[in-house]
Amino acid sequence: MSVMKRLSGIVQAKTNKLLDKAEDPRESLDLSYQKQLESLQKVRRSVADVTTAKKRIELQASQLQQQADKLQQQAKAALTQGNEDLAREALGRRTALAEQLGELQTQHEQVAGQEEKLILTAQKLQAQVDSFRTKKETLKASYTAAEAQTKIGEAVSGISESMSDAGMSMQRAQDKIDGMQARAGAMDELLASGALTDLTNPVDDIQAQLNKASTTSTVDAELAALKAEVGAGAAPAAELGSAGPSAAERGSTEPGSPAS
Amino acid sequence: MIVRILGEGQYSVPDGQRGALEKLDSAIVEAVDSDDETAFAAALAALTAAVREAGEPLAEDTFAPSDLVVPFPDSTLEETKGLLAEADDATGTDNR
DSSP states (O other): OOHHHHHHHHHHHHHHHHHTTOSSHHHHHHHHHHHHHHHHHHHHHHHHHHHHHHHHHHHHHHHHHHHHHHHHHHHHHHHHTTOHHHHHHHHHHHHHHHHHHHHHHHHHHHHHHHHHHHHHHHHHHHHHHHHHHHHHHHHHHTTTSTTHHHHHHHHHHHHHHHHHHHHHHHHHHHHHHHHHHHHHHHHHHHHHHTTTGGGGSTTOHHHHHHHHHHHHHHHHHHHHHHHHHHHTOHHHHHHHHHHHHHHHHHHHHHHHHHHO | OEEEETTTEEEEOOGGGHHHHHHHHHHHHHHHHTTOHHHHHHHHHHHHHHHHHHOEEOOTTOOOOOSEEEOOTTOOHHHHHHHHHHHHHHHHHHHO
16 A cells, blocks of 8 residues: 555554544644644654753763873874874774764764754744634634635644644654663763773873873983092092092081090 | 645645646556565655645644645655555454
8 A cells, every 4th residue: 555645644643642632623733733833842842852862972982082082182292202002002092982982973963964854844833833823713703704714624634734744754754863872871871881981081091101101201301410520530530539538527526526 | 625744734736736646646556566665765756745845834824634645755765664554454443
């Protein structure tokens, strides 16, 4: 059986549920209008939810990006120190982060796409609800006319169908976002647990190695300078030696002074 | 006749187009039956294009039920199967 007819069946089934409650056709106009306002509210809330989901992903992406940038700089610093293994480790972690960033990017595009669609759905529904508000008053005023009842029925089924459509669109967007929300939650947990943030701690393990290497090389440099001074020969040694006697002189006077 | 593209809106399509649309529709049915995602996407794209081309968007202040309903233009095969199952349930319940 035709796809278009079967779908028309489901839309009508949803629409009929909305209409069953009204007895007087005029009452159905007001009831329908109330339902429209509720639908509009729901779609707007849904838009807000999706926007929140999008911002959350943006925040996560920027955190991951900062970590990736830092690892890049650490790799550079490690290379400057001649520690290729450490540079490799930093770049390896950066690659893992880049993969996660890529996934976030894809999610962001999907959420942004859903957001755009929902905003459009909300705008269309708003325009229809506005028109319906005018239309229902016209229809009520002309209710005495013979065909008014049919017209009201048509108008109400028509707008109800639009609401069903908007409801289905909203549900669809929500379903897509739900999966992403779960993943975003898992990412938040990862970020909070420190599995990823370990790398951004003021002193992470890579930074600790870099600092250690840097300290070691500073000590080495100072040691070398000292050795050079000491090994350079007589002059500094003589200086040290000349300091000796003066200290010895002082030493000799000091023990003397309590005696005197 | 009035045709709704889900998530998009309603179009007023000349009755003479019904045959052409039904032919495109049967390509979708075939793709669904044979679980062919590629054929499904192509058939759905052809159907939505035909409705947009042959139809005029319904004016904002016109409220009327649709005669035919086309799936969301970016539906997957799986999603459409779900909708159709739901539709068969709904209409099945109504027939009983």
